[in-house]
Amino acid sequence: MFWRPDGTDPAGPGQLGSLDVVLPDGPRTVPARRVPIADALELLTHGTDASAAFWSLAVQAGTRLAEAGWTGPLEPEEEQWLRRLADAMPPHAHATPLPGDPARLPEPFPLLLRFLRDVAGLAAATRVSLRLEPDDLEDGRFRAVVQVHGDTLVDAEQLWRSGAEATRHEVLLVLRRCAQVWPPLAPLLAAPVPAEVGLRDDDIRELLGDAAARLAELGVAVHWPAELAGLTARAVVRPGAAPDDVAGFFGGGRSLELDWQLALGGAQLSGAELDVLAEARRPVVRLRDRWVLLDPASAARARERALKPLTPVDALAAVLAGTTEVDGAEVEIVTDGWLASLRTRLAELPAPAPQPAGLTATLRDYQLRGLHWLDTVTSLGLGGCLADDMGLGKTLTLIALHLHRGAGPTLVVCPASLLGTWEAEIRRFAPGTAVRRFHGGARSLDDLDGFVLTTYGTLRADPAPLAAVAWDVVVADEAQHVKNHRSGTAKALRTLKGAARVALTGTPVENTLSELWAILDWTTPGLLGTLTEFRARWAKPVEAGDPAAAERLARLLRPFLLRRRKSDPGIAPELPAKTETDRPVALTTEQAALYEAAVRELLAEVEASDGMARRGRIVKLLTALKQICNHPAHYLAEGDDAVLAGRSGKLDLLDELLDTILTEDGAVLVFTQYVVMARLLQRHLDSRGIPSQFLHGGTPVAKREELVRRFQDGAVPVFLLSLKAAGTGLTLTRADHVVHYDRWWNPAVEDQATDRAYRIGQTRPVQVHRLVAEGTVEDRIAALLREKRALADAVLTGGEAALTELTDTELAELVALRRHP
Numbered sequence: 001m002f003w004r005p006d007g008t009d010p011a012g013p014g015q016l017g018s019l020d021v022v023l024p025d026g027p028r029t030v031p032a033r034r035v036p037i038a039d040a041l042e043l044l045t046h047g048t049d050a051s052a053a054f055w056s057l058a059v060q061a062g063t064r065l066a067e068a069g070w071t072g073p074l075e076p077e078e079e080q081w082l083r084r085l086a087d088a089m090p091p092h093a094h095a096t097p098l099p100g101d102p103a104r105l106p107e108p109f110p111l112l113l114r115f116l117r118d119v120a121g122l123a124a125a126t127r128v129s130l131r132l133e134p135d136d137l138e139d140g141r142f143r144a145v146v147q148v149h150g151d152t153l154v155d156a157e158q159l160w161r162s163g164a165e166a167t168r169h170e171v172l173l174v175l176r177r178c179a180q181v182w183p184p185l186a187p188l189l190a191a192p193v194p195a196e197v198g199l200r201d202d203d204i205r206e207l208l209g210d211a212a213a214r215l216a217e218l219g220v221a222v223h224w225p226a227e228l229a230g231l232t233a234r235a236v237v238r239p240g241a242a243p244d245d246v247a248g249f250f251g252g253g254r255s256l257e258l259d260w261q262l263a264l265g266g267a268q269l270s271g272a273e274l275d276v277l278a279e280a281r282r283p284v285v286r287l288r289d290r291w292v293l294l295d296p297a298s299a300a301r302a303r304e305r306a307l308k309p310l311t312p313v314d315a316l317a318a319v320l321a322g323t324t325e326v327d328g329a330e331v332e333i334v335t336d337g338w339l340a341s342l343r344t345r346l347a348e349l350p351a352p353a354p355q356p357a358g359l360t361a362t363l364r365d366y367q368l369r370g371l372h373w374l375d376t377v378t379s380l381g382l383g384g385c386l387a388d389d390m391g392l393g394k395t396l397t398l399i400a401l402h403l404h405r406g407a408g409p410t411l412v413v414c415p416a417s418l419l420g421t422w423e424a425e426i427r428r429f430a431p432g433t434a435v436r437r438f439h440g441g442a443r444s445l446d447d448l449d450g451f452v453l454t455t456y457g458t459l460r461a462d463p464a465p466l467a468a469v470a471w472d473v474v475v476a477d478e479a480q481h482v483k484n485h486r487s488g489t490a491k492a493l494r495t496l497k498g499a500a501r502v503a504l505t506g507t508p509v510e511n512t513l514s515e516l517w518a519i520l521d522w523t524t525p526g527l528l529g530t531l532t533e534f535r536a537r538w539a540k541p542v543e544a545g546d547p548a549a550a551e552r553l554a555r556l557l558r559p560f561l562l563r564r565r566k567s568d569p570g571i572a573p574e575l576p577a578k579t580e581t582d583r584p585v586a587l588t589t590e591q592a593a594l595y596e597a598a599v600r601e602l603l604a605e606v607e608a609s610d611g612m613a614r615r616g617r618i619v620k621l622l623t624a625l626k627q628i629c630n631h632p633a634h635y636l637a638e639g640d641d642a643v644l645a646g647r648s649g650k651l652d653l654l655d656e657l658l659d660t661i662l663t664e665d666g667a668v669l670v671f672t673q674y675v676v677m678a679r680l681l682q683r684h685l686d687s688r689g690i691p692s693q694f695l696h697g698g699t700p701v702a703k704r705e706e707l708v709r710r711f712q713d714g715a716v717p718v719f720l721l722s723l724k725a726a727g728t729g730l731t732l733t734r735a736d737h738v739v740h741y742d743r744w745w746n747p748a749v750e751d752q753a754t755d756r757a758y759r760i761g762q763t764r765p766v767q768v769h770r771l772v773a774e775g776t777v778e779d780r781i782a783a784l785l786r787e788k789r790a791l792a793d794a795v796l797t798g799g800e801a802a803l804t805e806l807t808d809t810e811l812a813e814l815v816a817l818r819r820h821p
Contacts, residue, residue: 005092014039021095023547050093057085089108132144133145137291156193156194224293233301235260237258243338256312257309259306320556360431382560383524385504389566402433407499411474412453421584424584470497470498470499473500476503505519507660508563513543514539524560578768587774591629591647599815642680650741654741666717671741690717691716736767742771742778
């Protein structure tokens with residue numbers, strides 16, 4: 001059957017019909033073309049997608065087996081190789097669901113064997129099955145009748161009377177293979193006519209165990225009598241009475257009972273009926289006026305009904321996923337009472353929460369829904385990961401959560417490059433809320449209130465004071481920094497005590513699902529089991545393309561992971577076309593020392609001069625300070641062998657921004673007014689393996705056009721540009737982010753540069769990031785530009801030239817380094 005996952009007609013030869021398939025988003029019926037195996041072989045040799053490529057390889061394997069004279073069982077080496085091949089079968093290559101179970105795919109190995117027999121010419125038109133018929137159910141006697149599938153379905157006895165010698169030979173070959181995997185069929189091989197064989201209780205037990213599965217691997221199905229009913233089993237969590245304190249319940253040492261629940265025809269069996277099954281000595285039992293097949297597993301479950309108790313978090317994870325693992329097998333799980341109500345509550349899409357008092361921002365609808373979701377999971381004493389795209393307001397939503405809860409101090413752990421952004425956002429959106437930094441030399445946790453901001457580096461170096469505080473909420477910003485659960489940073493983070501834990505990241509999974517485990521095992525410990533358990537039960541099948549496992553994992557994660565993208569329906573219309581953000585960043589120790597030395601030396605030169613000389617020395621001072629704020633290597637004019645990483649707060653922040661932007665498949669323009677700084681950035685990005693290109697005033701016109709075309713075509717995600725050379729005349733609408741690495745101090749010039757991305761043809765919201773060194777002249781100029789004071793008005797038109805008219809006192813006040821307390 002040839003079909004397309006997008007649901008369109010696959011076209012080509014064959015009869016057009018329809019096919020039920022299982023896709024990652026659930027079962028679906030798609031158009032399909034039925035092509036006989038003989039005709040399909042040529043088509044498969046030219047297939048390019050993963051499923052066609054797999055069956056093409058199977059064609060080659062079948063051809064080699066036929067050439068080797070394959071007429072019976074496989075050699076051990078052959079079977080081992082084919083089982084490895086079957087393990088590599090893509091989900092789309094066997095996507096038709098099992099009958100009666102629309103979410104499960106058939107096992108790959110039996111399908112591959114059947115296909116190989118067709119290709120090799122074995123039983124191309126002949127297939128065998130067994131039909132079980134009861135002789136005496138009271139006495140437990142059955143017959144296995146051999147059926148042959150060809151143009152019509154006939155019993156082997158009828159086939160032997162017809163004289164079809166070639167077909168009889170094929171049937172005997174199949175039965176010989178079957179007898180090797182299930183010996184009770186051996187008498188058929190010695191019979192004049194292999195029509196039927198008698199079976200007793202032990203034989204039936206084997207068939208109900210794993211014998212039927214072994215036969216199915218050979219393409220031989222077992223058909224049970226219609227009058228015999230089967231049992232279904234699932235596990236049930238007994239939650240008991242609703243706890244008075246749900247948050248305390250999930251954080252405590254309680255456990256919940258887990259029992260087997262058997263059902264007949266969908267109706268749950270009573271305890272007395274389970275006792276009947278437990279005491280049964282035969283595989284066929286009379287129950288509710290029906291004969292019931294009692295397989296060994298069901299009999300064992302009736303005897304030992306209690307399973308290992310679950311912790312509250314394990315129980316919640318199981319009922320959310322809808323399954324639990326028992327003895328290595330996935331088992332359906334159900335519950336009732338308050339735990340069932342909680343499952344429903346967590347599975348619902350979050351509704352908008354009310355706007356918190358004291359928040360000086362109007363939250364958008366999706367942000368109010370995010371607030372409601374955070375409030376729900378944190379009020380249960382659990383935690384969650386807010387994994388919105390950059391620019392959707394994760395920081396603002398967290399500030400709103402703090403105001404909404406009003407229950408105690410919130411600790412934010414973030415990269416050092418984001419301390420300034422957090423403090424600025426808190427002061428802007430929650431004025432009056434205390435905020436302090438636990439970073440650097442002067443650190444205090446006395447009289448805690450509001451927000452405390454610290455860095456991963458500080459936490460790793462000095463975790464004890466922070467671990468001694470009972471925080472209301474602990475926040476891990478850019479939580480991908482702790483994706484390695486064995487790192488010292490991740491271990492230090494786990495020592496922090498909080499009523500709730502929240503992770504913020506735009507990139508919850510960068511490489512493997514194990515990274516997501518590391519984040520959620522911190523926010524909600526135990527939810528996903530140990531890392532070994534998570535890899536075996538979830539990561540391996542999901543990463544191999546198992547849609548059923550992916551759906552179960554999605555049900556489990558959905559209440560604890562909120563992921564929104566700018567492209568999601570309903571999100572983009574709420575976003576402004578352009579968002580501009582000043583991103584404060586601290587100087588490194590080296591930068592601060594260079595800055596203070598430059599102020600001391602060059603300010604003395606200014607004070608000792610006048611007229612044009614004085615103006616020139618002021619420009620020299622301002623230029624030096626801006627270069628220091630950019631990077632020490634820029635100011636010191638270091639060569640190509642200079643170390644760049646770890647020496648500049650701005651460069652650290654740029655790395656943080658790019659890591660998120662590029663993971664979200666974004667593209668970014670990085671403007672600087674200095675060609676030297678752009679070349680340093682390009683060298684740094686090269687060392688990190690990030691593709692970039694650079695356009696400056698000396699770029700020839702033809703090369704300039706080529707660079708623009710490459711960026712617009714998506715060949716390179718980072719475009720470094722000289723502010724003056726690229727401020728006008730370019731259309732770079734592929735960019736959805738603009739970074740001003742340093743400021744021109746003339747908003748009109750900056751706006752012209754930003755408009756390279758924010759112009760006609762741009763279909764996405766554009767985010768503008770202006771990097772500002774805290775406590776420096778950059779910080780003061782940025783404040784002036786925001787506040788529109790008289791000096792700012794002069795800067796609007798005059799740029800740096802306006803600053804040359806300041807008095808010595810005003811200039812000293814402007815450039816002095818103000819260290820953060």
